[in-house]
Amino acid sequence: MSTSVPLRLGMVGCGGISHAHGNAAKKAPRTARFAACCDVREDAARNWAAQYGCERSYTDYEEMIRKESLDGLYLATWPNQHREQVERCLAAGARNILCEKALTLTGQEAVAIWEMVAARNAFLMEGFMYRHHPAIRKIERLLASGELGPADNVRAAFSAFDPEHESPTDPNRNWRQRRECGGGVPYDFACYAVNACGRFAGGLPVRAFALGTLGKYETLSRLHGIIEYANGCVGIIESSKRTSFSQELQVSCADGILNLPIAWTIPGDVTIRETRSPVWSHPLHSGYAVAAADSYQLQLENFADVIRGQGTPVLPLVQSVVNTFVLEALVSSALEKRAVEIELPTGIRQAFVVESAFTKLVPAR
Numbered sequence: 001m002s003t004s005v006p007l008r009l010g011m012v013g014c015g016g017i018s019h020a021h022g023n024a025a026k027k028a029p030r031t032a033r034f035a036a037c038c039d040v041r042e043d044a045a046r047n048w049a050a051q052y053g054c055e056r057s058y059t060d061y062e063e064m065i066r067k068e069s070l071d072g073l074y075l076a077t078w079p080n081q082h083r084e085q086v087e088r089c090l091a092a093g094a095r096n097i098l099c100e101k102a103l104t105l106t107g108q109e110a111v112a113i114w115e116m117v118a119a120r121n122a123f124l125m126e127g128f129m130y131r132h133h134p135a136i137r138k139i140e141r142l143l144a145s146g147e148l149g150p151a152d153n154v155r156a157a158f159s160a161f162d163p164e165h166e167s168p169t170d171p172n173r174n175w176r177q178r179r180e181c182g183g184g185v186p187y188d189f190a191c192y193a194v195n196a197c198g199r200f201a202g203g204l205p206v207r208a209f210a211l212g213t214l215g216k217y218e219t220l221s222r223l224h225g226i227i228e229y230a231n232g233c234v235g236i237i238e239s240s241k242r243t244s245f246s247q248e249l250q251v252s253c254a255d256g257i258l259n260l261p262i263a264w265t266i267p268g269d270v271t272i273r274e275t276r277s278p279v280w281s282h283p284l285h286s287g288y289a290v291a292a293a294d295s296y297q298l299q300l301e302n303f304a305d306v307i308r309g310q311g312t313p314v315l316p317l318v319q320s321v322v323n324t325f326v327l328e329a330l331v332s333s334a335l336e337k338r339a340v341e342i343e344l345p346t347g348i349r350q351a352f353v354v355e356s357a358f359t360k361l362v363p364a365r
Helices: 018-027 043-053 059-065 079-092 105-120 134-144 187-199 294-307 317-336 346-355 356-362
Strands: 007-012 032-038 056-058 072-075 096-100 124-126 153-160 205-214 220-230 234-239 249-253 256-260 268-278 281-288
Touching: 007 018, 007 059, 007 294, 018 032, 018 043, 018 072, 018 294, 032 043, 032 059, 032 317, 043 056, 056 059, 059 079, 072 079, 079 096, 096 294, 105 124, 105 317, 124 294, 124 317, 134 187, 134 249, 134 256, 134 268, 134 281, 134 356, 153 187, 187 234, 187 317, 220 317, 234 356, 317 346
Parallel strands: 007 032, 007 072, 032 056, 072 096, 096 124, 153 234
Antiparallel strands: 153 249, 205 220, 220 234, 249 256, 256 268, 268 281
């Protein structure tokens, strides 16, 4: 595939998050451009096409795939729609898909996507844009160097207050307040924390326990959990729509601690804080300054590199599948008030060991 011609992309779903991807393409015009878009709301699709320079707009994404010569597809849709949409997109001819988080609502659905993608020899990456940010990549390198020793625990938080003004009977309220769409904290906020714990723990998850609270819309508005990994590392997640803004990531290792105060939607320059305690109760603090970057643009560039055969996905699909099982276990634990064993299919376990770059770089204890 030529690298001198921008990739032709299609957008499915012209809601709020789609604009982050549209603007990313505008910042990287030599990498890719949106040639077509689709939304069930005809006016939304038409307006999106005008804003981002699409040649055509559609209300049927299967028709768009069949009629347009697209190199890649973005699914900027609700979590409960992804499994069916991936199946239909693949059947219509799509072979490269960037799917917004959360990938699915259950591990079974995630495995179904994994199998469909493999059967079609296709490529699908979940849209956790934060994984592409240079601050996250810096933490990966610091841990991979081994200077801080093995990770003991990973703590990740994502919270923001929701005043819940909308009525529970309002059919037009945001998907985040609709249980049937995957609303609540698990598939909107907590999925980031689970993804980060999975990335930096460096092992397979085996057990989860969580406490949760059902909010006004019968969705989980609070989810606080612990994840046990096979190598002994522990993941600690904090996610709530009943408290103020928080997006912290902390990795605690044998010989030091790394802390990123805002980890998921980093707005500008950021500093990774490092703490070491060579003498008891006398911590030494230092930092690594990281310049501002557009995570969505970097994600787009990685997506394009993989399509062109010039790179590997920053977030392999198998990691997304494994993390979906973890998220499902945490939700089950919170609702059923018990610890939940995480039972991964043999094929997924094997693929995780083979494909997870971080598992290779950071050995289990």
